[in-house]
Amino acid sequence: MRTYYVFQSAGTPGLRGFTDEPRASLLPPEEGPWIQAQRIDPEDEWKVDVSRAVVAAGILENGFYLWGPLRTPAPPRAIVESDRVEGTAVYGRDNQQIGTVKRLMIEKASGRVVAVDVTFGGLFGVGAHHHTIPWDRLTYDTELEGYRTDVTPEQLRAAPMVSGETRV
Secondary structure: OOOEEEEEEOOOOOOEEEEOOOOHHHOOHHHOOEEEEEEEOOOOOOOOOOOHHHHHHHHHHHOOEEEOOOOOOOOOOOOOOHHHHOOOEEEOOOOOEEEEEEEEEEOOOOOOEEEEEEEEOOEOOEOOEEEEEEHHHEEEEOOOOEEEEOOOHHHHHHOOEEEOOEEO
């Protein structure tokens, strides 16, 4: 789970902007100016009248989520930045976390993401294992705020290990 920042639009009463960054710079300036109204830490009770999962999906897609009346429609984002993927939990079929996305594996010639390096096991990074999962085997689950895969922990352990820049 992440810390969320809620901003109030000074220009549009009732409009709130959510982001996981403490600055309002990710929010659309044409709907501002923005004033920070609240910080919601992962352990805080969610007392906002919009679903945490909906906010998380909006932030994943756009870098922000807007709730309330808009002066202009928010443009959809067809991309997601790598730093928003790295560190995201990976869950198996049973909703149990099986690992965490460490980094994206990008094909040099096409620039296409082909796989992710997933870490699992270990304690505080010590003894953790790195394995690859094909990118197309992951789907984002807004309720879990992480990626879901049909790859089992057993298959993950049997997948190619990643060590530094090379596969082992």
